[in-house]
Amino acid sequence: MAQVSRESDVSVTEAPTAGRTSTRRSTSKSARARRQPLLTLWRLLVFAVALTPLAYWSAQVALGNAGPEPGRYLLLNIGQATLWMLFATLSLTPLTKLTRWKGFALIRRQLGLWTLAYAVSHLLCYALFILGLDLSRLGSEIIRRPYIIVGMLALTGLVVMGVTSNQWSMRRLGKRWKTLHKLVYPVLALGLLHFFWVVRADMEQWSLYAATGALLMILRLPVVARQLPRLRQRTQRRPA
């Protein structure tokens, strides 16, 4: 608790334009060390939470509760969960701005990789359960169906980010790494478009996804993004 309040003091005195890296550096090494076990626990917790949907749906299939077409059940649920993971990943930057808690930045790579894992599982479900692993058909379907082309493009973007998510790639790519990982924005748009082409008769669910995606983008507009740390300062200055 003491640590939290000390950190908040720092940010109150800080000019809003100052980068968050300076705050991060201002956290003392000893404090970081003290928090390490907690952060490890946090990462494990995120891992467990991200795995839960997949585990739950697999259990439902194993128990025979997934209906007469378990492959399609997995396909559709995992497809939606891919968007959940993408949203979670994209919410980390606004959350960090809002709270200055470094725990959010620490799980960015993990959630990004979870997004990739869910997307790959989604494609595997399609190839295995819808096409029956008829690889020639997989090829022709990918070429012919616009919504599948869009889905594959989004997956390609995720793969590119996934394979360059390690420390070595970050060092190698330097400044270009950040530019490359802006791919996440087109991936979000493509993912929502892919989903849009699948739903037909009722747009309610899709609208919720699109609104969530739009909100995450709005929070990145410089005008809005600048307000996030101020919002936090304002709430903290307010007397309890």
Place this chain on the structure above:
Amino acid sequence: MLIKITRPSDLRESDVTPESVYLTRRRFMGGLAGIGAGLALTGRARAATADYADVPAGSPPDWLAPKLADAEPRVVAPADPELDKLTPFDDASNYNNFYEFGTGKSDPSRRADRLETQPWSVVIDGEVNNGGRFALEDLVTPSRVEERIYRLRCVEAWSMVIPWLGISLGDVIQRADPTSRAKYVRFETLVRPEQMPGQDSSFALIDWPYVEGLRLDEAMHPLAILGVGMYGRELPNQNGAPFRLVVPWKYGFKSIKSIVRISLVEQPPVNSWQAIAPNEYGFYANVNPNVDHPRWSQATERRLPNSLFSPNIIDTRMFNGYEEEVGSLYAGMDLTKQY
């Protein structure tokens, strides 16, 4: 009465009751209305329920129970019962597209029990001499209920095999006495948002009521029936109770559910799916492995139930395997354009 099915490849002729026998039986039943009929019915009832021992008993209205029990069994049945095994009732009644109750496959079975199906009336209007509003009982009672085991091919590329109980659509239309101007039949589903939550969604793209249509000669085809039951019992609500269309050679969405209006019309009606996405869903919607849905192939289908280890993918057949019976209806048409 025109139970005259042309040389079917996969439907045994022997499964079809000869018209003469059928008519004799009817006269016989009529003559014995009362004690004799009552006795015959009890025997039937036992026979019918024995076929579907594991299917939960329904609670049909008093007028329907004897009609179901007296149904002519297996008037149409698959030629290869091994290939076309009956889908378990549990799957057929829990995996449904009935967007009036939501877009999820399990939404209808979870939500449809609040639908009131008694009393039920159907308006027959348009180009008919004998139109009006009819109690369902009065529409169904004059016809013999028949069991028809049909393949059901959904446009989403999955399929089931379902034992329907229904009456001839042609019979009902003939009794309405269409005028010479009648060229098409338009069907309409109930609109009752307080019992059909899907109709309450402000994001729904379907302009309720759900509408379907057939050309008059399609509607008069002996394979087209109006369903009142399945698996030896009345229809569960999620399967389109109490009165639905079943046209087995067309994609499932043509077989409109919970019908409240049948209109004989001059112009082709615009069916709901065609109205939403005309490039994906046409008026005819005949099962056709050679014409893909823009988003997926129609060459194969997943026969349900399946499992992760065996997706049970089989080849889709022209007109869902009823080509010999219905192919002549479409002679000379370009089915890639008239999809």
